[in-house]
Amino acid sequence: MKLLSFRKYTAAVLSAVFGVFVMTAAGLCAGAAENVEVLPSQLYARCAVLMDAGTGRILFEKNGNDEAPMASTTKIMTCILALENCSPEEKVTVSRNAEEQPEVRLGMKEGDEFCLKDLLYSLMLESHNDSAVAIAEHVSVTVDDFADLMNEKAESIGCGSTYFITPNGLDADDVHGIHHTTAADLAAIMRYCIMQSPEKEAFLQITRTNSWEFTDISGTKKYSCSNHNAFLKMMDGALTGKTGFTADAGYCYVGALENDGRTFIVSLLACGWPYNRGYKWADTKKLMNYALENYTYQTIRPEDIQLSVYAENGADPGFPGAEGVRIPVRAEGEEVRILTGRNERLERMTDLPEKTEAPVAEGQVLGTLRYTVDGTAVAEFKLTADSMAKRRTFMKCLNYTAAQALI
DSSP: OHHHHHHHHHHHHHHHHHHHHHHHHHHHHHHHHHHHOOOGGGOSOSEEEEEETTTOOEEEEESTTOOBOOGGGGHHHHHHHHHHHSOTTOEEEOOHHHHTOOSSOOOOOTTOEEEHHHHHHIIIIIOOHHHHHHHHHHHHSSHHHHHHHHHHHHHHTTOTTOBOOOSSOOOOEETTEESBBOHHHHHHHHHIIIIISTTHHHHHHHHHOSEEEEEOTTSOOEEEEEOOOGGGGTSTTEEEEEEEEETTTEEEEEEEEEETTEEEEEEEESOOOTTOTTHHHHHHHHHHHHHHHHEEEEEEOGGGOOEEEEEETEEOSSOOOTTOEEEEEEEESOOEEEEEETTOOEEEEEEOOSEEESOBOTTOEEEEEEEEETTEEEEEEEEEESSOBEEOOHHHHHHHHHHHHTO
16 A cells, blocks of 8 residues: 555656646747747737738738727827928917917927928927927918828828828817827838838937937027837837827827838837836837848848740741740849748749740830739839740741752
């Protein structure tokens, strides 16, 4: 009985030890899995997008196309439009409407005059609502006209689910709906600001500045601004970003990071309410780390392809026989680098006919070479004839036969 009890005891101990080992191994595996995958349920934000800023391809989304208020992330559009439509040295005169904007505000008074550049720092570093209205009225005379300009720009860059009413992002509605965007659209607007706009360098310079001091035009009032984008100091390569909060929107954020030639954008909407201020930073870091660990470049070299097209009724320098000739095909364009994830496949799709009718000129476009990742097109090249093919005619055949007879 004692021996039997000892065996049972030993078996129980070994079983427990093995169980701990299995649980530990499973925990390690789960930790490793978190490094290569992010699940929507792991994020605090109701709506989130991770975008490759180089191509605009969305790498991850959680309700990425759901419409929601975006609070002061709105101000990235206000800033880029002011930079594109005005000189930073222009003088801005403050209206009563600007003065009466709610907190957070610079504290300007009707009739005050400022350099536009200084108000842009106030707008992007401290998120002052009165500065946003003063800028909007300077660019377009009225806030309504500036909102029209904002919506036109959004539409031009493909943001079809965004509607601007205010230049500062305060909750608002009109007959067309509420002030809103989507996580996908917000990421696209940031991509425009840092990758496509002719004023992208000016935008980055302003939004990356730690602090800014200035006076009004008269020099009688002094102001100082500090950058509230904590993400700039959280991760190496952090480029820019803008926070936001309103009662309807909750905490929002859009930011960008650059690392080893890769640029990623994260946008978050409804990422917690009061007492959840840190949620947006946790989500941003999780998505950025996921991007850095999982996405690398593949290089597409169009010259590597080997394709050809059969030219019916084509004539070669030799006998222009009825079988026609085969023409080599080349892909035109520079090599392209495409970000792909560990579990993604880069697929090649060729739209090229098996045969075409002669004559064919060298350089003639014959088809298209397209590369996709998970069904999304990421690169496209024209396929052109690498040589010419004349058309076979009765006279060519007769002339060739006569020439051969004289040899």
